[in-house]
Amino acid sequence: MSNEIGFIGLGAMGLPMAENLVAAGFKLRVYNRTPSKADPLLKRGAVLQSNSASTASSGGIAISMLADDAAVEGLVVGDDTIAHRLAPGGVHISMSTISPSCARRLAEFHTECGSKYVAAPVFGRPDAARAKKLWIVVSGAADAKHKARPALDAMGQQVIDFGEDPTAAHTVKLASNFMIAAAMEAIAEGLTMAERGGVDRIKLAEMLTSTIFASPVYQGYGPMIAEMRHSPVGFRLELGLKDLELVLKTATEVRSPMPFANIVRDRFLSAIAKGREDLDWSAMALGARDDAGLGEKG
Amino acid sequence: MSNEIGFIGLGAMGLPMAENLVAAGFKLRVYNRTPSKADPLLKRGAVLQSNSASTASSGGIAISMLADDAAVEGLVVGDDTIAHRLAPGGVHISMSTISPSCARRLAEFHTECGSKYVAAPVFGRPDAARAKKLWIVVSGAADAKHKARPALDAMGQQVIDFGEDPTAAHTVKLASNFMIAAAMEAIAEGLTMAERGGVDRIKLAEMLTSTIFASPVYQGYGPMIAEMRHSPVGFRLELGLKDLELVLKTATEVRSPMPFANIVRDRFLSAIAKGREDLDWSAMALGARDDAGLGEKG
Amino acid sequence: MSNEIGFIGLGAMGLPMAENLVAAGFKLRVYNRTPSKADPLLKRGAVLQSNSASTASSGGIAISMLADDAAVEGLVVGDDTIAHRLAPGGVHISMSTISPSCARRLAEFHTECGSKYVAAPVFGRPDAARAKKLWIVVSGAADAKHKARPALDAMGQQVIDFGEDPTAAHTVKLASNFMIAAAMEAIAEGLTMAERGGVDRIKLAEMLTSTIFASPVYQGYGPMIAEMRHSPVGFRLELGLKDLELVLKTATEVRSPMPFANIVRDRFLSAIAKGREDLDWSAMALGARDDAGLGEKG
């Protein structure tokens, strides 16, 4: 079996993921809208393509890591896309955070073309991608997942399988991103109330994240929120809003009200309305301080 | 220095905490509204008192672990209470979950009487109390905390100091309980949305609590919520409502809006209105399922 | 039957109500914490009392219009209060906005003393009180309401009866005040969204309040909110917060979640935290503008 892979999308996440594939011995044909982003990979033997479709070959693998539904849809749906080039039998590993309803359309289009769609979104920020510490959730046809597995293993610390439905892993990703954002809001409200009650917010965050909330999410965001340290940007506020919009769109489609998600979405929206769009998405936590009449700084 | 301690309140938490004090060599004078609860302690040398005041002695230590503001206020404020009996120089270690404003009144009354108040609420459920795995947060006058320390060390795995303000540790406790309840709601919304989207909720809970949310709170409540396993009762729904009422009362007093806390309080309220008051407080998570038109069982 | 009435509480509402009683031929014995507020009434024949109890006489009528639960409770519960002085057979017409649970205690105390409690809270601001345009809702024992009727007719344009339960009229008042506050928030959100979408907010308010929302509440608050005109103060923000706290306390007691009430309460809380406590309670509407990153002025 060939060890060639197409890779589309060399952003803050995609680039280190592709580098880990190269390190694991895969040969990459890469495409990125801004070609210069590919330079570090080209030095290590990757071959730049002038369009996304030509990264794919019949029966091969193509990986996409793009910004949103529209970008991935543009990659797949149409004439002469990777969905056609991968056929027969090739696999598209779709690692972006997209809506389950979009994933369903993509999977159906792949099927029509004779290729296959594997959902494989990831958990972790760019430093985790670099360190091969991503958690990858997958769903899709069993044989396609089997074919995708060596590439996934080269990019993450663990691959967790959510069955055959190509939308499932995307739903998992959205539910999880919602839970991360909800954790940020909960931290923000708890720390703000405590601060107004005379408690040292930094000490409180230390206590919580070393005891009952000692997990990566709380240990990552707790200190940032306590210290109001929202730059440099790990994940942009606009992307936080985009993700929560996907969460709520999906919640509406599946008829499942999510009151916390509404509040979190509005925190992102309000942060952008207030001109904080250049901060990390954790800056949504400033909303609780605004409501309490506190400033952006201690 | 004497190793005698008064202990008031032998409920699900108080009893195992008192047992750990006995095991550490302290001699207890105990009081409980239902005296028979003291039997296991009496067998190990504790002495039963007929009223709470007589558990305290001049310059000694008295520990309280009771249900609510009113109970602790009844113990302290009045004629001939432990606040008087501990004077001069004795210390009341107040370990119940009470409101900061109540704690302020109690601390002032102790000062008037010539005794001292140390706030020392705990984190952990009865099994953690038994295993000496409680986390204890303290605040109060430095000398009083120093005097309280050996007893606290005998009951918990770690003592975390939040300074001199006697309300601070109680504020920390309320902020944290809010965050626990918020975590339950976030889990409930995430799992419900995912389930409606075709994802296996138990598998999702396993994934989340072994990766980005691998902390005691999520690992404790995630499986319970995923499996809708809300009995036996570790913490009663009514107490969850009581705690959230204290959170919101405090939030109002310190002028700090908490939108998540509103939602969580209403989940407890609604669960009780729907007749679920005999379930564990985690049964608040069923509210997200109700809203999505799902039943109590899979 | 005597036409003497005791009147306690000569604030912005109480004074014009008492003046209408005088105008209708009633002779008043009045009490107010700040006695000088009674001057306009004394000129018209009212007699000032040095304490609240002495406004009441056996078998007579005493009317109270005070700030909160504690004030009315202080008037009734205790030794030698109006509850005692009115006995046997006298009636306390309680017109303040208080909690139903407080009203229950008061009614029971009156019964023990041999006097009677009629709940009679009012709708309308001070100018409506002056113009005898108040709507009065009553509940209580039929004979007591009958005895109270001439006085009520002298103060309002309409008296609406909610039965025998002495808490009912107070519950009606709280439910209605909640609905008024909810209308303000709905107006605020609608106008803010429309303004951000390029619509003239003042024109929109005019349209709505002259068509589908042509009612006193919307016609009163719509223009104030559209024009951001929140002084002079008709009803203080702090009182708005107090009322919403009573609403939510009652909602908790009767096990009835009210998500809109949570949001409205937080708007009052946040307005106070932001230093707007000297504005009319309609200034809660600025919260929607804050969230959208708009200033206090156009």
Added chain:
Amino acid sequence: MSNEIGFIGLGAMGLPMAENLVAAGFKLRVYNRTPSKADPLLKRGAVLQSNSASTASSGGIAISMLADDAAVEGLVVGDDTIAHRLAPGGVHISMSTISPSCARRLAEFHTECGSKYVAAPVFGRPDAARAKKLWIVVSGAADAKHKARPALDAMGQQVIDFGEDPTAAHTVKLASNFMIAAAMEAIAEGLTMAERGGVDRIKLAEMLTSTIFASPVYQGYGPMIAEMRHSPVGFRLELGLKDLELVLKTATEVRSPMPFANIVRDRFLSAIAKGREDLDWSAMALGARDDAGLGEKG
């Protein structure tokens, strides 16, 4: 000037509106997906067309009253649509409830084609349409509005002008529909709390809607909600959800958080999830009862 008008969309609202045009002397060329709906109009001289484009003539007027963004977009955008047929100088009067962003695209497409777009959504239910009691809000180019005016006057009791921006009237419509839905939720919460507190909900609704809330919206929905009378259907629950989705989409686009709108949207969503989709949209009010553990019937 010709008195011919094209009319597209003969649903519960469109048909009585078209009938009023006929009654006012206009000659209609009509189109409806289900042609038989046009029968009452054909008897009165209207002429049925086999497609929507042929209802329009160069320099004339075409009116659309359709279900959603997609339907109106399908009518306008494409080859040989009414946008082309109306050119040069004809006017499309767009009376459906659609999103402002859709209206912007439509207006631009009309401009490209040489025809004009006038936004003219309406307030009122089918019986108001029949009685010519609709309120019509308009926006668009002044000359186009002038040309549209006689037709609008024939369908409504009042035409209210919101300026030149073709999105403005649609934004007004969405803001207003949000406020209607918010009024329903406020009524529902107030009545439910009062009922649980022992108050007669029907009497309370009567009092409120004859005094401080005496307006068409409250007088229309208050009794329906008090009596839990949610059929026959005046406006379908699914359409309520659609409208609130448009409201929230627009709120996100203009960066204006709307916490009440979130709650109202979720009430529609939950009502559908619970199987109430065949009831009137006012059945969203049952959500407050569900939360309080009350049944669908008294």
